[in-house]
Amino acid sequence: MPKVSDEHREARRRQILEAAMRSFLRGGFQESSMSDIIAESGLSAGAIYGHFASKSEIVAAVASEVLEGGLAAMKEMREPDGTPSHPLDLIQRLVAGLMERAGGTALPVQVWGRAVIDPELRAMFGTVVPAIRAVIADQIALWMHETCGVPDDVAVARGAELAPLMTGILQGGITQAELLDGFDLTAYLALAAPLFEPPAA
């Protein structure tokens, strides 16, 4: 029997994750069972369980794919003229990437709620949040240093300091965008602009 190639295995893995995403978006994250995901994928149960032992494992893989792809594309974001993008534009782009890759804001809000009682999802949150904070911190440092002329070490320290708050503003914005009709995320984010005033020399 020929050995299953790595490419084939990776294609199968992707097929499962895409089926899971479709299933979550249509039927709800909480409501989608392993059987739903199996049916949606068109693969056998054996094929799925060969890749993922549980729905939590699938969710963790979906989330890290969505995030890794999104975050890599946003590292040290610059405008067409080469100047660093404003940190709030990065946050806006993070949400836009989420809308595109995860089909909206529903999935993260559901995953956070579930992570409260699911140790695997909680562990994923503990990995993902520092990754998001790092991208935000880097952008703040880059923008403050190049655009505002803040010394590099001060800019880096301020980026690291502000990143948890900006991550919280991102999460609160996603939650309100998902649950409140007519919520204006752009106006909401713009209110945070005073946080980026360069520190007095």
Added chain:
Amino acid sequence: MPKVSDEHREARRRQILEAAMRSFLRGGFQESSMSDIIAESGLSAGAIYGHFASKSEIVAAVASEVLEGGLAAMKEMREPDGTPSHPLDLIQRLVAGLMERAGGTALPVQVWGRAVIDPELRAMFGTVVPAIRAVIADQIALWMHETCGVPDDVAVARGAELAPLMTGILQGGITQAELLDGFDLTAYLALAAPLFEPPAA
């Protein structure tokens, strides 16, 4: 047969809500069924369904009790010397009230996740968020007017403008406090202080 008094009805209602809260905190919000809540309350199924048609109705009642009690106590908060409390102290007090009344930050994060797919909880969110925003907006206006000498109409407008962002900061802080070990909510909130610089005259 004597008519069941309003007091008796209200005591029963409270008994059910307290049982539901205990059940949510111990077994998880998602995992607690109507049967669990009935068992926890020590009442009959009929007694429970006479008050609440579904778990969502119970959750909505629990959330509004927790919030109404908490919010009423925080309206126009002042320090012992009579000066208005800083808006960030109000936010801190909101979280402390949540810890005390809801036993921690787990319940709101789970309810937000569930509200994505539960119309009754979503509607509750749509009522609760404006109530929280209003208390925050009033505190910002009071503090800016009395402490910073900002004209009343400007202070009121700034309070209303900032309230959605502060609500998001509160939600993001609750989510991170619940899901990240060692998260420092006080330090996180303190970062938002520059948002309350009075507008230039």
